[in-house]
Amino acid sequence: MTHASHRLRDFVQTLRAHDEVREITEPVSLDDISAILESSPQAVHFHQAGPEGAELVGNVMASRARMGLALQAPPRELAATLRQRLATPQEINFVDTAPVQQIIRRGKDADLRRLPFYLQHDEDGGVYISSALDFCVDPATGARNLGSRRLFLRGHQSLSTNLSQPSDLRRIYLAAAARGENLPISFVIGTHPLDFLASALRIPGDEFQQIARLRGQTLDMVRGVTNGVPVPADAEMVIEGYLDPLGHRLPEGPYGEFWGLNGEMHINPLFHVTAITARADALHHTVSHGGRDVARMEASILAQITTEALTLTLLEGAGITPHAVYASPNAAVVQHVRIALPRAGAHQARAVIERLHAHPGFRFVQIVDDDIDVFDDAECEWTLSTRFRADRDLIVTADLPGIHADPTRDAAGRTAKLGLDCTAPPGAQDHLATRRPRLPSITRHPATNILAQLANGPANFRQLLAHSGTMDARDLAIELDAMLQAGLLRRLDEGDWSLPA
């Protein structure tokens, strides 16, 4: 079987072929990167970023369409595709030589100062690289761990990441520090969006294997030259090193957070760089994180897909099969979902809301009928004015644990959640006035006399038109009204035409 490339540079080429890349060939100051990314709906390829003239890409994952290109799936099928890929095991193959080790810098040559760290948000406490994936093997258990983690520049060979919030890496680090051991970690910079998607999954299992499964093929990995930690062989760059065991002791941040708010300064451990390895033509990568347009922040897009997949899994566990699921990128990670239930399952709306509220996240759950497109904001808002009664359909679940850093949590870490049952009442499809108007669909049949046709039973205007041969609808309207006024026809309650009683 041939290996499809999952090199970041090749993926950018795919984006280019779909007109998804803005090229900036002139030199750009690192100070200007954030503003350019925020003003660009497309991915941006900076050909000469900063004084080193680094090639840097950003906004690569900043749209559902781009993630569709990464998963090679239609944008509406991303969650289903993700679940399918995760269900298919893949191999991990260790290689001795790898593109990401074409250049090896150790000791003082491994200088972070040469990398494009930059000020990403106005009130950040320093300069960051936001695109790192951390690879780590728990020395105590052998568990392979993967995450996305921001990197805060401290010195030529030192940085911090944020290990203040609950995560597997934090747990692994605290255990290593308690044993007085260094924890080897490699930060990979410049990797395929599917590797990022794998890092955003919070499901048990071998997290390196999850990369292979999402890629849908064997994953070649190479061990770090100084710390032995395996990383994808096709990455652009790796920062190898270790967290020392001296614990959380140095201020890191503030940093613009995925909520769309500034995150406070945190106290974090110190990472020591032992090597930087890279491709000879390494493409640097940045990820938009805490900008104003939350829907274009890359953590939001990743969470959109993983939240839809999680919703399908949770509902499947409750024996509920939704018609469609959509997670809004306008809300931070795992927060707002919309679910269309098949008409026969509309009575399950409350059960769905309660099931999801019981799970971390899911602060706002809206249930609609399957005649509503959950991907369409306007249609979903429309149900609020036509199918929702606040005194009947509003569900508020109070006193639930908020996920970490939820800005609305109280001192005890609790928050409340909102559910809206926007399904129409039972039997709504049986009545004209509670059905949505559709586009007319007219199939022309050979002409039948109106009275002969109505002898078979009542018909609406469109059905009469279909059997009127080539008759112009205006002529039919005039003819029907003349027959009505002559007492040859009558109208039924929902508008159908009929012979007199």
Ligand SMILES: Cc1cc2nc3c(=O)[nH]c(=O)nc-3n(C[C@H](O)[C@H](O)[C@H](O)COP(=O)(O)O)c2cc1C
């Ligand atoms: C761009 C980006 C940056 C992130 N930075 C951090 C971070 O610095 N610290 C953190 O705890 N989580 C961060 N996250 C979230 C973690 O990557 C995510 O929770 C992951 O599942 C943690 O993996 P783990 O529990 O296996 O360690 C970030 C996510 C993204 C998308």
